[in-house]
Amino acid sequence: MKAIVYTSNTGTTREYAELLGHHTGLPVYSLKEAKDMISNGVEIIYLGWIMASKVQGYDKASKQYKVKAVCGVCMGATGSQIKEIRAKNHISEKTAVFSMQGGFDISKLHGIYKMMMTIMIKTAGKGLAEKTDRTPDEDVMLDMMLHGANHVGGENLKNVLDWYNSEIDKA
Ligand SMILES: Cc1cc2nc3c(=O)[nH]c(=O)nc-3n(C[C@H](O)[C@H](O)[C@H](O)COP(=O)(O)O)c2cc1C
Incomplete structure (x- = not known):
């Protein structure tokens, strides 16, 4: 290598x-x-x-x-x-x-990527937020979408x- x-x-x-x-x-x-x-x-x-x-x-x-x-x-x-x-x-x-x-940080995204992820948060994020039996991995994902994380x-x-x-x- x-x-x-x-x-x-x-x-x-x-x-x-x-x-x-x-x-x-x-x-x-x-x-x-x-x-x-x-x-x-x-x-x-x-x-x-x-x-x-x-x-x-x-x-x-x-x-x-x-x-x-x-x-x-x-x-x-x-x-x-x-x-x-x-x-x-x-x-x-x-x-x-x-x-x-x-990680995920919407403030670092621009143009089409920002649009795509804004839609993703509204759809997949909403779905996850409403899910009552989220796995620990899904909890992490939801937190990333809502608050950003590295x-x-x-x-x-x-x-x-x-x-x-x-x-x-x-x-
Ligand atoms: C437009 C877009 C689509 C993404 N699609 C996925 C995906 O399908 N699955 C996933 O796990 N993460 C997805 N992500 C999250 C990125 O892979 C993640 O934020 C990654 O850490 C970005 O790496 P970078 O900081 O080097 O750009 C997506 C992010 C963006 C902006």
């Missing part, structure tokens, strides 16, 4: 990329920066924020680099949505897939770090 490459909109994916860089010692680049910093075809770990199960920037990254692991940063719980992420992004079984809970934390990188260390041992 030569680098960590990421696409972030409001900053939480960048925070995870930097944390992962800190723990692995790998250099960290945004997908834009990576163009000038690493050669095509090198092995990378890719992180992108999730929009409707699509890992933003993954299509482009997978054409340029050998993506060994994909990390989707989302509002959902860490470790959730793995099957959907793999299917929706056509990620082969050879590539590891992880998800990490990021759940970035090193503990959410455990699975990806375990995978990384096992890859290093194999090499």
